[in-house]
Amino acid sequence: MIKIRILAKYSYKNNFTEFPDAEIFIEDQENLKGGVEEIRVVSGALIKNYIKEWNVYVKRILILKQNSPDDLLVDKEIQSKLIKKSNSLKSLLFQNLEPFGSIHKLNSSRPILFVTDPEFAAVPYEILPSNKNLLYKNNPVIRQIRSERVEKSRHKKKGILLVSNFHENKIITESVKEECYKIKEILSSKFKEDDLISLSDRNLTRSRFLEELPNISYLHYAGHSERSGIQFSDGEMLTDTEIGKLGLGNLKIVFFNSCFSGFHSKEIVGLAAAFLKSGATHFIGYSQQVSSDVAKFIGVRFWNKFLTGVAIEKIIFEMRKEISEKFGEGETATFTLCHFGPEFRKDKWFVSRKLFISALALFMALIAGSYLLWKNFNTGDVTNVAYRDIIKNSKSDAAGKIPLNENFENNPKSSKNLSGNKFHKAFKRNRKYPNYENDIFEEVKIEQPAEVSKSKDSVTRTVKKENPPSISKPYIPKNLKEMISEIKSPQLKNAVEKFLNEEHTLIGFEVRKRIVQDILQLDENEDFKYYQFKNKTGFSN
Known part of the structure; x- marks a missing residue:
């Protein structure tokens, strides 16, 4: 992972009243250079001007897409202008700074983490250039805020809260209802009925919302929200400052599917920063406006993918591509969708799955190896098989001229006890051509131990098969x-x-x-x- 920290650098010159300069640190474990941390200082006035122009540009795109949602020429024009904005931002923030160039060599699986002060949270880092493309198309992008206060206690809860905050606009209201209905259907397969809580219309009040927050792990909010808080249907307001003072370490994921929910600045704390300060692990929202159809699509797809066990970083990265494919490359949600979360880590389920797959592969390899050994034992030139053939044939012989020690007959492996035994050629099975109907028997010489070696019973015997098949050529059916x-x-x-x-x-x-x-x-x-x-x-x- 590459971590890029963009911090506010105030000086006595501006006396904390003007927009501060930005001090940029790039932390890349694969490209460390000795004991020096390379930094860059960027003019705050230039960044402030870029943010102002960017907000105007996004508003124009929203109007264009609203009037011509399926026009490919409009999408092409938007992308062309977006690339220019991307190069301009890269030149402003990094110029030719060497470590950032390493991103261009990365594959899409490596996340990029931006840690910013609130003054620079409105910068669209997702559109920075990467490998002759835009960053959000090649790499998962994660954001973090910097704050003096954060709730560190964690409380395990099981529930999920679905909030539908209706709007005066009937089209938006119908879209919100449909979105929450589909999400509820998806989540009902995973969560128990008691753990799946829905608040909407008259049930959605400030007091009821605050009552449910400490008892859940996941929150999905659909509908209208303000940059600085949530306006309820009864006229009451829950501000971002109030949310930031709560202890919500139980929240794992907060998804605010509403306009400007990911907005964060020096003057306005914003919903994203408020929930992160209160202890939420992940927050998903938008830095700009988002259309109701696009928001509905994103909300349903997110929870559908989440239940499959995919990491959140990967879900957001894949969803950007799906948004582009469904609504066109000019859709603003592809780059205004924001994910705030911790540094990328391989989750326990991911590590467990890797260990399980490795153990399974090892187990299958052991089974395969055991099978091959068993097969070789039953078809190969095994000495014990030859011993058994000797005993079998000697017993069935009427003349009985091959005397065998009783101990050897009971245990063929104990031939080491017979000090003079030498099996020059056992009645061995032909290993090269095992398709013969009978074994090929060759000459066998057995010598008795020293105490009986002079006995008349010491015999050399030759056993041959009549007309054995020629071994110069293999036997073919x-x-x-x-x-x-x-x-x-x-x-x-x-x-x-x-x-x-x-x-x-x-x-x-x-x-x-x-x-x-x-x-x-x-x-x-x-x-x-x-x-x-x-x-x-x-x-x-």
């Missing part, structure tokens, strides 16, 4: 031989025979047979079969 004999293309036929008869360093014979059989069974011409053969086997002339 008749049906596969017939399929090979029917091949008309000499190129394909020679390649198949060479692939089957020659030993392959990586592919076992059984697998080679299966590959050839699958290819020859295809209902295609031989040119296509030869092409498939080369692709699957890596065969080359």
Whole structure:
């Protein structure tokens, strides 16, 4: 994460009456340069003038979008002007300051955190340039305020409060009703009925609102609000200063889906700063006006995504793209939507999920390894198998000329107790070609221990299978031989025979047979079969 702090720098010259200069610090853990923190001082008068021009520009965009909501030419014109505003802001704040250039090399998963004094909270940091684009399109943007007072106590609660503050305008009122109805439907699957509280119309009063705030974890407010507080239907007012003095450490997310809810300045505390000071962890709002249709879309989409477990930083970042796709690139909510919150951290659920996936992958790898060992034991040249074959064949032999120690017969692994035993060639299974119907038996020589080595019972015996199959070439089933004999293309036929008869360093014979059989069974011409053969086997002339 890159943290950019923009602090007010007052001097004796302006005597705290004029707009202060800005002192900018850029904290990037990946680009630290020794023991020096690089800073930049920017003229406060220039920033004040930029904010004034920006507010006028946003008002013009709102009028254009209201008159031509689906006009692509209008969106293109807005984006063109927005890029100019973006470059102007970057030149004003950073110029050629080296650390900020590292943002251009980042991928979209790395958040950018802006910590500002109230004098510079109205600056649209979201539109700064990033990787030949605008910052809000490439990186999650998080804001923080600076304050002398903040509620640090945390209280765990379960409930959510939905507030519908109706407006005199009937269109806005209907939009607010529909928004809260849809959100309530979404949240009802996650929250119990007692934990899902709704306040609207006559039920929404100052006293009732203040009564519910300490008993919830989430707050969604839809409707009209003032920059400096909330005006209720009964005429009462709850100011931002009053909210800031409350102890609301129980609030995890406060979403004020209303105009100027994210506004913050030196003269006006604002709803965002008030709730953050009172202890709220996250606050989502708007630094400018927002249309009712766009607000309704954002509110419903946010809670829908939140219930899937996605981090809030990522939700806001993805929603900016969705707003642009649905309402056009000129929609102001794409860059006036503000998220105030703590520094980006991997949540417990995220870490737990990573640990679970890693443990699951390890468990699956152990199962796969155990299966391969088991398979190798049952098909490979295992000495114990050879021992069992010796015992089995010696017992079934009528002549019984191979004497075996009783201890060895009961426990074949105890051959180390027989000091003179040497199994030169056990009745071993053929490992290369396990498709034979019977085992190939070769010469076996057994010597008895020292105390009986001179006995007449010491025997050398040869056991051979009558007419054993030649091991110069692998055994190929008749049906596969017939399929090979029917091949008309000499190129394909020679390649198949060479692939089957020659030993392959990586592919076992059984697998080679299966590959050839699958290819020859295809209902295609031989040119296509030869092409498939080369692709699957890596065969080359």
